[in-house]
Structure formats: structure tokens, C-alpha cells
Amino acid sequence: MKISVAGTGYVGLVTGVCLAEYGHTVTCVDIDERKVALMESGISPIYEPRLQELMIKNKERLSFTTDYQGAYKEADVIFIGVGTPEKQDGSANLTHVYTVAEQIARSVEKDCVVVVKSTVPIGTNDKIEALIHSNLAHDVTVHVASNPEFLSQGSAVRDTLGASRIVIGVEDEEAGQVLQTVYKDFNAPIVVTNRKSAEMIKYASNDFLALKISFINEIANLCEIIGADIEDVAHGMGFDKRIGDQFLKAGIGYGGSCFPKDTKALHWLANFHDYELKTVKAAIDVNENQKLKLLKKSRKYYERLTGLNVAVLGLTFKPGTDDLREAPTLVNIPLMIEDGANVRAWDPVGIENFKKLHPEGITYCSSIEEALQEAGICFIFTEWQEIKELELDKYRTLMKHPIVLDGRNCYQLADAEKAGIVYDSIGRETISQTETSFV
Numbered sequence: 001m002k003i004s005v006a007g008t009g010y011v012g013l014v015t016g017v018c019l020a021e022y023g024h025t026v027t028c029v030d031i032d033e034r035k036v037a038l039m040e041s042g043i044s045p046i047y048e049p050r051l052q053e054l055m056i057k058n059k060e061r062l063s064f065t066t067d068y069q070g071a072y073k074e075a076d077v078i079f080i081g082v083g084t085p086e087k088q089d090g091s092a093n094l095t096h097v098y099t100v101a102e103q104i105a106r107s108v109e110k111d112c113v114v115v116v117k118s119t120v121p122i123g124t125n126d127k128i129e130a131l132i133h134s135n136l137a138h139d140v141t142v143h144v145a146s147n148p149e150f151l152s153q154g155s156a157v158r159d160t161l162g163a164s165r166i167v168i169g170v171e172d173e174e175a176g177q178v179l180q181t182v183y184k185d186f187n188a189p190i191v192v193t194n195r196k197s198a199e200m201i202k203y204a205s206n207d208f209l210a211l212k213i214s215f216i217n218e219i220a221n222l223c224e225i226i227g228a229d230i231e232d233v234a235h236g237m238g239f240d241k242r243i244g245d246q247f248l249k250a251g252i253g254y255g256g257s258c259f260p261k262d263t264k265a266l267h268w269l270a271n272f273h274d275y276e277l278k279t280v281k282a283a284i285d286v287n288e289n290q291k292l293k294l295l296k297k298s299r300k301y302y303e304r305l306t307g308l309n310v311a312v313l314g315l316t317f318k319p320g321t322d323d324l325r326e327a328p329t330l331v332n333i334p335l336m337i338e339d340g341a342n343v344r345a346w347d348p349v350g351i352e353n354f355k356k357l358h359p360e361g362i363t364y365c366s367s368i369e370e371a372l373q374e375a376g377i378c379f380i381f382t383e384w385q386e387i388k389e390l391e392l393d394k395y396r397t398l399m400k401h402p403i404v405l406d407g408r409n410c411y412q413l414a415d416a417e418k419a420g421i422v423y424d425s426i427g428r429e430t431i432s433q434t435e436t437s438f439v
């Protein structure tokens with residue numbers, strides 16, 4: 001099939017490359033000329049395992065362009081995978097999606113199916129359809145289908161090639177059949193429903209996962225107060241298949257490009273319809289507080305961070321990605337700097353992106369050891385494998401005061417105790433050595 005994909009971000013590019021892997025001819029469209037030039041030369045503009053390898057492997061079936069007219073005019077199927085960021089009031093900004101819809105309407109010269117992969121509020125597919133129909137330049141039939149995406153960053157290719165499910169929201173059988181053909185070689189359960197239900201499946205899935213994280217974070221906070229251990233608690237809970245053992249990892253809150261915005265967008269939409277989604281609101285509120293948990297903990301050891309070398313390990317919102325969107329570090333590091341700290345940061349892939357936001361005022365380090373040098377305290381924000389594999393003795397030998405605040409529970413308490421460090425993590429007992437206050 002001849003497929004075009006609008007947007008070459010995490011969703012658009014991965015979708016395009018994986019569709020090519022399954023034999024489709026795919027044209028990827030973006031407005032960003034720099035990105036298109038990179039992709040044309042075989043380089044992926046984003047870091048995702050296997051993405052570049054598959055781009056090169058399928059280069060005969062893949063092309064990249066900024067010429068949307070050329071890409072859309074004779075396509076059988078056009079995927080929309082552009083961003084739907086958060087507006088100031090929490091609602092979804094649909095500008096890019098509507099722009100693409102108009103561009104499609106002006107360009108298509110044959111019947112086609114427009115597939116909305118971007119996460120859009122319930123009812124948006126109807127609006128996209130109306131917008132396309134009222135702007136069509138040629139006498140053609142355009143169907144609109146919802147096909148939300150469930151991939152996670154860091155495992156985007158694996159999640160797409162081995163999808164947990166493919167959700168198809170359609171209002172007519174024809175569009176449904178076209179999408180079944182597109183996905184015929186994907187080995188995944190297919191859920192066919194109407195467009196609004198498909199749109200809701202996406203928000204309900206993300207918001208449920210966000211709620212699960214906020215729930216376990218609250219239980220972790222209570223564990224700290226009453227002396228229980230969240231790792232054991234989550235382990236014990238996870239055996240119950242009705243609960244499941246995933247997304248019970250307590251930490252400094254969820255970040256990323258989707259949970260924060262998708263919780264707020266659904267809450268906003270419910271409010272708009274005079275309904276308060278209380279559970280989703282609770283997930284949002286708990287997450288806002290949780291983000292600052294390590295900074296609050298640091299007050300146990302130092303009244304102020306003024307003049308102190310502060311090691312920050314991990315900048316991205318999770319391991320396996322160079323994406324910083326809504327990463328807890330974006331809130332925490334500026335507060336540390338405001339407090340007078342000398343921040344020394346390490347991340348295996350996130351430094352270049354962080355530098356774009358904070359070119360000055362932070363010492364970027366090329367190794368964990370360099371970041372720890374003479375530090376009075378260390379904050380762990382991302383559970384990178386390199387951090388998990390670090391010999392704990394290094395905290396004691398390299399830091400001025402070996403105080404480690406771990407927002408991702410990277411280590412066993414017994415190992416921290418053995419290494420002779422102060423180790424304060426989430427939802428667990430604090431390992432204090434004799435010297436615990438350096439005020």
C-alpha cells in the first residue's frame with residue numbers, strides 16, 4: 001500500500017519505519033527541513049533502539065520530504081502523527097493536527113483513508129473529518145479513522161512491531177477494512193470500535209497508568225512514615241494478576257511527553273462537560289508533589305545548597321530516551337541553581353538536549369565519576385543501567401560527603417549500608433551512617 005505519514009517524531013517516524021518493515025511504501029512528511037535532511041541521509045533525528053537500523057534496511061520503501069502535497073496527493077492511507085501538546089489551561093493544542101487536516105484536504109487527488117494516530121480529545125476525529133470535507137480541492141472520498149498509539153519511548157520499535165493491541169475506531173466498514181489490510185502482517189489483537197471509543201481508549205489507558213504510578217507513590221510516602229518497604233509491598237501486590245506487577249515502581253513521579261499532558265487534557269475535557277474526574281485529578285496532584293520529593297529530603301542534610309557541589313545523575317524522564325519533556329530535572333535543577341548549588345550533571349544521552357535549554361550554569365560531565373567528584377550530595381533522577389551498575393564504594397571514595405538521594409530506587413539497602421554511604425530513597429528506610437548532618 002502507498003502510505004504517507006505526517007510528522008516524524010517518536011510516533012510518526014517509528015510508525016513509518018515499521019510499516020515499511022512490513023512491506024508498505026511509505027513517505028514520511030515533516031515541516032522541519034533539518035530533520036528531513038538528516039533522515040534522507042539515513043540518520044534518525046531521535047534516539048530509539050533499532051530505529052536507524054530499520055530505516056537503513058528499508059530505505060528502498062522509505063522516503064522523507066517536506067513536500068506534503070506530493071506526499072498526500074496519491075496516497076491510499078495518510079497517517080497523522082503530529083504533536084498535540086498541552087495548552088496553558090491543560091487542554092490539548094490541536095493546531096498541528098488541524099493544519100495537517102487542511103493540507104490533506106487541499107492535496108488529495110484520489111480516495112483515501114486519513115488515520116489519526118496523534119492522541120486527540122474525544123470528538124476530534126469528527127472535527128477533522130468535517131474540516132477535511134469542507135476544504136477538499138478535488139472530488140474524492142476521504143474516510144477518517146482513529147488509530148491511537150500505545151508505544152513507549154525507549155522501546156518504540158519493539159512496541160510497534162509487537163503491539164499489545166491495535167485499536168481501530170471507524171464510522172464506516174470501508175475504512176475499517178483498509179486499516180485491517182494495513183496491519184495484516186502485524187501479530188496483534190485488533191479492537192474495532194467507533195471513533196469516540198477509540199479516542200477514549202487512548203486517554204483512559206494513559207490516565208490509568210498515571211493513576212497507578214501516583215497510587216504507588218502515595219503508598220511509598222506512607223511506607224516511609226510508618227516504616228514499611230515499598231519495594232517489598234509492590235512485589236507482594238504484583239503477584240495478584242488483577243493488579244499486575246508493572247507500573248508499580250515508586251519514584252519521583254511520572255514525566256514524559258504524554259502522561260502529564262494526557263491526564264490534564266482528559267480532566268479538562270471532563271470539566272468542560274461539567275464532570276469532575278476526581279481520580280485523575282488526584283493522580284495529577286500527587287505527581288506534582290512527588291517531583292519535589294528529593295529536594296525536600298535534601299533539607300534533612302543541608303539547610304541550603306549554597307556553594308555545594310551537587311551531583312545529578314540522569315536528566316531524561318526515563319532511561320532509554322534522550323527526551324526531556326516533563327522530566328523532573330527540569331523543575332529540580334533550576335531550583336538547585338537558585339539555591340546556589342554548583343550542579344554537576346551526567347546523563348548518557350540527554351546532555352545535548354539539556355544544554356539547549358540550560359547552556360550555562362551547569363557543569364556537564366562525561367562520566368558518573370566526574371559528576372561525583374567532591375560532591376556534597378548526589379541526586380539520582382533516572383535509573384540508567386550505568387548508574388545501577390556503579391560500584392557503590394565510588395560514592396564514598398569520590399564524594400566529599402557520600403549522601404545519595406535516589407529517586408528511582410536503583411540499589412539494595414544492604415549494599416548501600418555495606419558501602420558506608422547515606423542512602424535516602426523512595427518508600428524505604430533511610431540508610432544513615434554516623435555522620436548525617438552537614439548543615
Ligand SMILES: NC(=O)C1=CN([C@@H]2O[C@H](COP(=O)(O)OP(=O)(O)OC[C@H]3O[C@@H](n4cnc5c(N)ncnc54)[C@H](O)[C@@H]3O)[C@@H](O)[C@H]2O)C=CC1
Nearest residue numbers: 007008009010011029030031032081082083084118119149
Ligand atoms: N511520544 C510518544 O511516546 C507517544 C506519543 N503519542 C502521541 O503522538 C503524537 C505525536 O507525538 P510525538 O511523536 O512524541 O511528537 P513529536 O513532537 O516528537 O513529533 C511531531 C512532529 O510533527 C512535525 N510536524 C508539525 N507540524 C507538521 C505538519 N504540518 N506536517 C508534518 N509534520 C509536522 C514536527 O516537526 C515534529 O517533527 C502526540 O499526539 C502524542 O500524544 C502517542 C503515543 C506515544
Ligand SMILES: O=C(O)[C@H]1O[C@H](OP(=O)(O)OP(=O)(O)OC[C@H]2O[C@@H](n3ccc(=O)[nH]c3=O)[C@H](O)[C@@H]2O)[C@H](O)[C@@H](O)[C@@H]1O
Nearest residue numbers: 149150151152153247248249251253254255256258317318
Ligand atoms: O502516550 C504515550 O506517549 C505513551 O506514554 C507512556 O509511555 P512513555 O511516556 O514513553 O514512558 P513510560 O515508560 O510509560 O514512563 C512514563 C513515566 O512514568 C514513570 N514510571 C513508569 C512506570 C512506573 O512503574 N513508575 C514510574 O514512575 C517513568 O519513570 C516515566 O517518567 C505509556 O507507557 C505508553 O503506553 C503511551 O503510548
